[in-house]
Amino acid sequence: MLKTRTKSKFKEFLLNQGLKSTQQRELILEEFLRAGSHLSTEDLYLRLRKKNPRIGYATVHRTLKLFAECGIAEQRHFGDGQARYEASDQDEHHDHLICVTCGRIVEFEDPRIEQLQVEVAAEHGFSIERHRLELYGFCSDCRQA
Amino acid sequence: MLKTRTKSKFKEFLLNQGLKSTQQRELILEEFLRAGSHLSTEDLYLRLRKKNPRIGYATVHRTLKLFAECGIAEQRHFGDGQARYEASDQDEHHDHLICVTCGRIVEFEDPRIEQLQVEVAAEHGFSIERHRLELYGFCSDCRQA
DNA sequence: TTTAAATTGAAATCCGTTTTCAAACGGATG
DNA sequence: CATCCGTTTGAAAACGGATTTCAATTTAAA
CATH class of the missing domain: 1.10.10.10 (Winged helix-like DNA-binding domain superfamily/Winged helix DNA-binding domain)
Known part of the structure; x- marks a missing residue:
């Protein structure tokens, strides 16, 4: 915005x-x-x-x-x-990739994952209001070191 | 276990x-x-x-x-x-559905989501070590009320 | 046993968050 | 403008869960 x-x-x-x-x-x-x-x-x-x-x-x-x-x-x-x-990006939603070594935080978005979330929730009788997805790992820089 | x-x-x-x-x-x-x-x-x-x-x-x-x-x-x-x-369930990994009304926590697992996470991370040069996925919403009981 | 090291529990400390309160400020009104 | 009242501010205190301290106790090896 x-x-x-x-x-x-x-x-x-x-x-x-x-x-x-x-x-x-x-x-x-x-x-x-x-x-x-x-x-x-x-x-x-x-x-x-x-x-x-x-x-x-x-x-x-x-x-x-x-x-x-x-x-x-x-x-x-x-x-x-x-x-x-x-x-906040208004309608734009995104999740996070976090490097456990250097702490770098990268934002990403994947509609396929979002869609699957809705499906999985429905299978358990839930309707989703919001979610949190965080991937912790090593960024390209830290993987080499 | x-x-x-x-x-x-x-x-x-x-x-x-x-x-x-x-x-x-x-x-x-x-x-x-x-x-x-x-x-x-x-x-x-x-x-x-x-x-x-x-x-x-x-x-x-x-x-x-x-x-x-x-x-x-x-x-x-x-x-x-x-x-x-x-x-911990050893090799078994799972994520969580949390009802924002009654606090109920349900565990679930979806290999398709897991797979997509790996792909998305790779696109950003990350290798994933672990992740956290939480879906917040209304369970079937609370949705009706 | 005896002994050295680890463990325990109550209380103290830590540390980020939140609240308190008197002084300062914002802005509506005359 | 000048005044007034409710809001805001910032320093310091309070809060709350996590963690540490330390003297007394327990463990288990010798």
């Missing part, structure tokens, strides 16, 4: 919820969109501190939760005990 | 590692195998307390980690911030 589009979506959300548009929230969204995906609260907090030391961890934390609530970000857990956030 | 087989595998593991076979470890393994899968440390601890109040949380925690190390149990995370353990 376009950055401007995302920003206005957030502002609209704030308005609807009776929340206020503040300097911090704008800065945080700005940096969140600039930075790559899969950042932890800590990651984003540190990036923001470099440019603006007067920003608190709690605010970053709360704002990321707002992003998730608003639908412009999604929270993820990759097993290292830290929550990470990524910008 | 047979309970007796699992127990001897654990004893063997302890021996190899220069660790000791203790009353607590036996009790914990016994109860772990008796109880259903997907228990948190707390769950197992409480069950054990009922029968034997002289068992500590720390010991349950440490013993479950030993089980995982030994290969007779696997640690899982289902997003509620609590680690859960399940007995």
Whole structure:
């Protein structure tokens, strides 16, 4: 999604919820969109501190939760005990490949897998609302080493 | 895997590692195998307390980690911030369907999905070591309600 | 037995997340 | 603008599950 589009979506959300548009929230969204995906609260907090030391961890934390609530970000857990956030691609869904050596995270999408998931769930009487698929292994760089 | 087989595998593991076979470890393994899968440390601890109040949380925690190390149990995370353990089925791998309403967890396995995962990973230069696939949705009971 | 090393359990500590609360801010209103 | 009220902020405290500490106990080898 376009950055401007995302920003206005957030502002609209704030308005609807009776929340206020503040300097911090704008800065945080700005940096969140600039930075790559899969950042932890800590990651984003540190990036923001470099440019603006007067920003608190709690605010970053709360704002990321707002992003998730608003639908412009999604929270993820990759097993290292830290929550990470990524910008949502709206309708576009994707899963993750994670290199267990270097920590590199690659996104992918495969409609065939998605289809099979629906089928398998149905066989067990389930209807799927969402799913999580993570493949852990070695990326090309780390396999050679 | 047979309970007796699992127990001897654990004893063997302890021996190899220069660790000791203790009353607590036996009790914990016994109860772990008796109880259903997907228990948190707390769950197992409480069950054990009922029968034997002289068992500590720390010991349950440490013993479950030993089980995982030994290969007779696997640690899982289902997003509620609590680690859960399940007995490993050796070669048998399975994934999970989780009902978001009642919390029911159903295990399933689909070789077609597994195969596609390997293919997709290869397309990105990855070799897979393990994966996690969780489908969240509504089970047949909860869908009707 | 005796002994050295491993184990135990209560309590303390860790560490990421979340909440508290007084001060600062946003923005609606006169 | 100036005022006011509800929202937000950030530092610090609280939280919660996981993990470690340490003195007392248990294991099993000698």
